Amino acid sequence: MKKVKAAVFASGTGTNFQAIMEKDNLFCEIVLLVCDKPGATVIEKAKGYGVQEFVFLPNSYSSKVEYERELLEKLREKDVEWIFLAGYMRIVGQTLLDAFEHRIVNIHPSMLPKFPGKDAFLQAFQAGVNKTGVTVHFVDTGIDTGPIIAQQEINIYPDDTLETLEERIHRVEHQLYPQVINQLIANEKE
Numbered sequence: 001m002k003k004v005k006a007a008v009f010a011s012g013t014g015t016n017f018q019a020i021m022e023k024d025n026l027f028c029e030i031v032l033l034v035c036d037k038p039g040a041t042v043i044e045k046a047k048g049y050g051v052q053e054f055v056f057l058p059n060s061y062s063s064k065v066e067y068e069r070e071l072l073e074k075l076r077e078k079d080v081e082w083i084f085l086a087g088y089m090r091i092v093g094q095t096l097l098d099a100f101e102h103r104i105v106n107i108h109p110s111m112l113p114k115f116p117g118k119d120a121f122l123q124a125f126q127a128g129v130n131k132t133g134v135t136v137h138f139v140d141t142g143i144d145t146g147p148i149i150a151q152q153e154i155n156i157y158p159d160d161t162l163e164t165l166e167e168r169i170h171r172v173e174h175q176l177y178p179q180v181i182n183q184l185i186a187n188e189k190e
Ligand code: GAR
Pocket: 010, 011, 012, 013, 014, 015, 016, 017, 086, 087, 088, 089, 107, 108, 109, 116, 117, 118, 119, 120, 144, 173
């Protein structure tokens, strides 16, 4: 059976991208990596998997509309139907939201609506709470807002360091995100 095509958007290390690529029996084919940070480690990872990458410099465009129009062209050339944000540290604009309604998904390292934005695990760690988590949600115009698809709680222990907490969060993300991706695609086929 032909697999539906998807793109991953990422800005950094790409451990979530890697987890998606390594998932046994992923129900979609990742045909494009979009990255807004030349030099990001995720680009090398995409090359390793033979996934075509499109790297762009947002500042070299006059507006978000302008660069998202170009992204849209690339996505259409590749017949992309789903966009999975995996550490893409940029607000998605109306151009992409309109073209991919309910088809842009994000993962965030907290129990949203708690601790949105950057460094969510650091925010939780500094807040001194004993639980945080991971959220997968549909993307809307806000920062880490949009309807929640799945959440998993994670304990923060008194002897945790930022590193041990980050590691635990990543472990959960790497399991949860590929699972949710498969679930979304399976649901659509029903
Ligand atoms: C992940 O923890 C992801 O949840 C987070 O960025 C990290 C990317 O790591 N995303 C956000 O904070 C979105 N607001 P990775 O590059 O190793 O996958």
